[in-house]
Amino acid sequence: MQINQDNQGRPSRIDSQAGSKRCARCGEIKPVSDFLRRTGKRSAKGSRRGTCRNCRAQLKKLEQTAAFPMGTDPSLEMPSREAAHSHFPTPEPLFKPQRRTTRALPSPLPVEGPDASVLRPNRQGKIRMRGRTDKGSRWHQEVDLELAVTLVKEHAAVVVNRHTIRRLYSNKAFRRYILARDRHTCFFCGGYGDTIDHLLPKAKGGHTTPMNCVCACNECNQSKADQRLEDFIGE
Known part of the structure; x- marks a missing residue:
């Protein structure tokens, strides 16, 4: 018979011949099969946990119900704070912060x-x-000299040095700028607009620049399609 001490200082008897062990909580001597195996990397081969399966099931039930059932030994471990308050409803906050929806628009004038x-x-x-x-x-990408000159002249890019230009707007920033500049007013019919149309279509050599793009409503944008401005107005 081998006598050891558990983590609470009580004697823990392990009978190597009968294969029994004393539970660290209830103090009863039970077969080794009633104890779970230790799975840690530093655990010895064949070692078992100090609490029997029955005590572990009771502790798990206490954590779920957050209360001691009738007839339970009060010396058992108290449930966690999260489990003790799990059955209380969470109060609604008095103030809910609103997400900011306004964003700073890009400068209407290009950088000199x-x-x-x-x-x-x-x-x-x-x-x-x-x-x-x-x-x-x-x-970054490589573009032709003609395209670079057009983007700079139409205020879509600025010259960094004689070999490099920089685009002023990202896709979303450019859309916000055009809609804010035209005040969400369709360039063709004067109604409410929330789309961007190219005066010279991209299919015919137009580019996405402030001088070639205007605000347009959905109907005018679809009606114009890839027509030139003169052809669309002359209809």
Whole structure:
């Protein structure tokens, strides 16, 4: 017979021949099969937990009900604070903070910089264009000199140096700017507009710039489609 002490200082008897062990909570000597195996990395081979299955089931029930059932030994471990208050309704807060929906619009005037005439293509015959996405990530690509000059002249980009330009707006920022500039008024019919239309369609060489984009209602935008401004107004 081997005699050890548990975590509470009480003798814990382990009979290696009969395979019995004393529970650390109820103090009863029970077969080793009534104790769960330890699964930790530092646990010895064949070691068992100090609490029997019956006591562990009672503790789990106490945590779920947050109260001691009738006839339960009060010396058992008290339930956790979260379990003790789980049956009480959560009071509604007196003040709920509102999420901010207003965002600062981009500046209506482009940032002043060098003229587009200073642009010079690199050895590959391209101009480096950089900007930011809607989430703030940086991006860059190579564009033709003609496109770079058009973007600068139509106030969609500024010159950084003779080989680089920078886009002023991301996609969402550009849409907010156009709608705010035109005050959500359709350029064609004067009604309420919440879409953006290209005066010179992109299919015919137009670009997404402040000088080529206007606010339009959904009906006018679909009716115009890929027509030029002169053709659409002349109908």
